[in-house]
Amino acid sequence: MKPLHVCITGAAGQIGQIVAFKVANGEIFGKSQLINLALLDIEPAFPLLEALQMELEECLFSSLKSITITTDLKVAFEKCQYAILIGAKPRGKNMQRKDLIEANSKIFEEQGRAINEYADRRIKVLVVGNPANTNCLICLKNAPRIRNSNFCAMTRLDLNRAKYQIALKANRNVSTLRNVIIWGNHSSTQFPDVSQAYFINEDDEIDNENDEEIRVEEVIKDKTWIQKDFIELIQQRGTTVINARGLSSAASAAQAICDHMRDWIQGTPSNSITSFGVISDGSYGIPRDIVYSFPVVCFNSEWQIIKNLKIEEFTKKKMEESAKELIEEKETAFRFLNY
Numbered sequence: 001m002k003p004l005h006v007c008i009t010g011a012a013g014q015i016g017q018i019v020a021f022k023v024a025n026g027e028i029f030g031k032s033q034l035i036n037l038a039l040l041d042i043e044p045a046f047p048l049l050e051a052l053q054m055e056l057e058e059c060l061f062s063s064l065k066s067i068t069i070t071t072d073l074k075v076a077f078e079k080c081q082y083a084i085l086i087g088a089k090p091r092g093k094n095m096q097r098k099d100l101i102e103a104n105s106k107i108f109e110e111q112g113r114a115i116n117e118y119a120d121r122r123i124k125v126l127v128v129g130n131p132a133n134t135n136c137l138i139c140l141k142n143a144p145r146i147r148n149s150n151f152c153a154m155t156r157l158d159l160n161r162a163k164y165q166i167a168l169k170a171n172r173n174v175s176t177l178r179n180v181i182i183w184g185n186h187s188s189t190q191f192p193d194v195s196q197a198y199f200i201n202e203d204d205e206i207d208n209e210n211d212e213e214i215r216v217e218e219v220i221k222d223k224t225w226i227q228k229d230f231i232e233l234i235q236q237r238g239t240t241v242i243n244a245r246g247l248s249s250a251a252s253a254a255q256a257i258c259d260h261m262r263d264w265i266q267g268t269p270s271n272s273i274t275s276f277g278v279i280s281d282g283s284y285g286i287p288r289d290i291v292y293s294f295p296v297v298c299f300n301s302e303w304q305i306i307k308n309l310k311i312e313e314f315t316k317k318k319m320e321e322s323a324k325e326l327i328e329e330k331e332t333a334f335r336f337l338n339y
């Protein structure tokens with residue numbers, strides 16, 4: 001089996017370091033897949049990359065064929081088949097993610113150009129650095145040689161957070177919960193939606209057609225909680241973590257990266273949908289040319305938006321609010337970048 005070329009940017013940072021170990025340990029591509037791992041960061045962080053390389057080597061991961069540490073975009077993205085773009089400034093207390101546009105948009109412009117020039121044409125790119133949706137849009141605009149559908153922004157952490165809270169409230173096992181959706185921006189306008197979600201029978205966590213299903217809205221009858229407290233909790237979860245630890249989430253973000261990439265590459269489990277930030281094709285009346293989180297399924301290493309879900313007026317309004325914010329973010333970023 002040929003080794004895969006995988007690049008992690010911001011690898012010396014708090015999320016990047018954790019993801020590097022997870023990739024090396026086969027958590028995304030499987031233990032039998034050899035990996036050539038490129039770790040990119042900026043010059044002041046180079047000693048941390050050197051330390052990371054030493055530690056990775058001394059874990060004796062059987063799938064890790066080579067490690068390249070670098071500050072050079074060409075070296076990082078040469079022949080790259082999978083890129084996880086984490087390297088960016090995180091927000092601090094009392095900031096919104098969109099306050100990072102000026103600090104981070106140039107990074108994704110440069111990386112988009114480098115990916116366009118040096119990477120494998122079939123590369124798959126996951127953008128994590130905030131504001132993730134708008135950075136993803138900038139990146140794909142600068143990589144016209146690569147299909148737009150090969151770029152995603154990560155809203156999986158929001159999805160995992162939402163699933164945890166729903167299972168907790170319902171006092172059921174999270175592994176029996178299906179089809180929670182994150183619509184929109186990875187921001188405080190995102191809309192965690194349980195209108196399509198259901199639990200399968202506790203005794204039967206492996207999906208099959210005869211599973212008994214019960215809708216979340218039949219289990220959690222407190223509509224005010226679902227339409228207000230729950231939504232706000234998920235919209236504000238990143239801020240709550242920052243206020244508690246002084247830094248933004250790291251381990252849960254790293255796990256969400258693995259979950260997103262695994263579903264993308266290996267396919268979503270049967271009868272399950274997930275949520276990816278992807279270029280809008282106009283589905284559900286969401287304007288084209290923004291990166292918006294939609295419900296998707298994946299097979300053959302491709303995602304596909306789930307169409308024709310019945311959308312209530314309440315949901316539609318929330319979806320539009322987030323689209324409006326993304327259009328504003330796009331305008332701010334494009335003005336800053338002189339597009």
Ligand code: NAD
Pocket residue numbers: 009010011012013014015016040041042045086087088089090091107127128129130131132154155156157158186248249250253
């Ligand atoms: P961090 O500060 O610990 O690490 C960021 C790393 O990126 C640092 O090592 C830094 O040197 C590096 N870096 C900065 N500019 C770079 C560049 N031009 N090229 C390569 N590397 C560069 O931050 P973190 O906690 O790891 O978070 C990274 C980003 O991910 C932040 O923007 C954060 O807001 C975002 N984030 C997104 C999600 C999500 O769900 N989408 C979740 C958590 C964090």
Ligand code: LMR
Pocket residue numbers: 090091097130157237238239241242248249
């Ligand atoms: C998160 O959701 O935890 C990250 O996007 C970090 C942040 O700024 O909230």
